[in-house]
Amino acid sequence: MQHATLEARFAAALTDPELPLPEGLTSARGQPDKLRFAVYRNNVHVSLVEALVRAFPVVYRIVGDTFFRAMARAYVAVHKPEDAVLIRYGASFSDFIASFTPAGSLAYLADVARLEYAWSEAYHAADVDPIGLQSLAAVASEMLPDTRLIAHPATRLLASSHAIGSIWAAHQQERVAPVQTAMAQTVLVTRPEAEVKASILPAVDAPFITALLAGDTIGDAAEEAGRHSSDFNPGAALAGLISLGAISGLQVNSQETF
Numbered sequence: 376m377q378h379a380t381l382e383a384r385f386a387a388a389l390t391d392p393e394l395p396l397p398e399g400l401t402s403a404r405g406q407p408d409k410l411r412f413a414v415y416r417n418n419v420h421v422s423l424v425e426a427l428v429r430a431f432p433v434v435y436r437i438v439g440d441t442f443f444r445a446m447a448r449a450y451v452a453v454h455k456p457e458d459a460v461l462i463r464y465g466a467s468f469s470d471f472i473a474s475f476t477p478a479g480s481l482a483y484l485a486d487v488a489r490l491e492y493a494w495s496e497a498y499h500a501a502d503v504d505p506i507g508l509q510s511l512a513a514v515a516s517e518m519l520p521d522t523r524l525i526a527h528p529a530t531r532l533l534a535s536s537h538a539i540g541s542i543w544a545a546h547q548q549e550r551v552a553p554v555q556t557a558m559a560q561t562v563l564v565t566r567p568e569a570e571v572k573a574s575i576l577p578a579v580d581a582p583f584i585t586a587l588l589a590g591d592t593i594g595d596a597a598e599e600a601g602r603h604s605s606d607f608n609p610g611a612a613l614a615g616l617i618s619l620g621a622i623s624g625l626q627v628n629s630q631e632t633f
Contacts, residue, residue, distance in 0.1 A: 423451045423464065430465045431491045433546040434472070434484060446475055462499060465492060483537035483556050490539050490562060490573065493531035497564045497571045500529035505567060505620035511613060518627050520594030524587050524616075525624035529566035532588050535559065540575035561585070567620030574619055579604045580612040587616070 427447040428435055435443045450471045456464050469488035478484050505527050514522055533539065540562040541554045561581040563574045576584060583600035587593065597609040616622060 420448070420451055422461075423456070424448055426461050426464050427451075427468060430462075430495055431468065431488055433491055433543055434488050436546050436551070437481065437484065437487070437542075438478070442477070446472070446478065449475065462495065468492065483535070483539060483542060486533070486535040486537055486539045487542055489535075490533055490543050490564070493533055493564045494571055494573060497529040497531055497566050500527075500566065503528055503623045506617060506622050506624060508614060508617055510625060511617060514625065514627055520597075521592050521628070523590060523592055523626040524622045525626060526588050527565065527621055527623040529564070529571070530588065530621045531564040532561065532585060533564070534561045534581065534585070540573055543573055544575075563616075563619060563621060565619045565621045572619065577612075579607050580615070583607065583609065583612050584616055588621075 424444055424447040427450065428443065431443075438446070450465075450468055454467055454471065458464070469485045469492060472478055472488050473485035536559050538554055538556050538558040538560050540560045541558070542556060543562075545551050545554050559578075561576045561578075561584075563576055563584065565572050565574065580600070582603045583596050586596035586599045591599070593609070593613070597607075600607045600609070600612070
């Protein structure tokens with residue numbers, strides 16, 4: 376049997392207790408050892424649960440150890456790692472939580488998990504220097520409406536019908552303050568000066584920043600935001616976005632500048 380086939384069968388059996396002991400896998404005595412393999416399989420399962428505990432500390436604090444581990448075991452049973460890098464495990468955990476019936480009373484929990492995974496992605500994103508306000512000021516005023524912003528690799532944007540930014544911030548403290556969860560929030564995750572930040576955007580700025588990060592020009596994004604609120608200030612929103620380290624470059628006349 377080819378080595379690649381043996382590896383594939385071993386990996387499949389390692390994560391699926393319904394599969395038999397892989398062919399050719401024996402103890403030092405040359406005999407199949409189902410018990411030893413079961414112990415190894417369990418260690419892998421436990422390591423994946425622990426990876427989720429580390430990756431989703433706020434979700435863990437909200438539901439408690441017993442509930443979280445039960446939910447994580449259910450997830451691990453049907454979602455195996457698709458990447459050799461364990462820090463990427465759990466990308467679909469938020470979707471799983473949304474469909475996990477026992478967590479149904481916590482409507483915000485799945486979006487909190489989305490925010491935590493975005494935080495992890497931002498933390499491990501590529502190192503690129505963000506631009507400063509001087510880069511934007513250097514663009515000629517007549518060119519500004521047609522300018523596009525290039526998001527920093529660590530930048531993530533999450534919109535929720537729940538107060539996920541406030542919930543996340545409250546759980547960064549030893550003593551968790553009460554949070555009014557039934558409040559829509561848009562959260563911008565950035566990594567200025569190597570520190571990941573989760574910033575709750577002013578509601579009036581959210582449509583503008585959402586459009587910019589989707590690739591719209593400044594002019595088109597401002598027009599979109601203006602349809603949502605007459606109080607929108609594009610200058611202040613741009614300054615805030617760049618000050619948070621969310622932008623790594625500009626595209627003026629189809630030319631990228633950094």
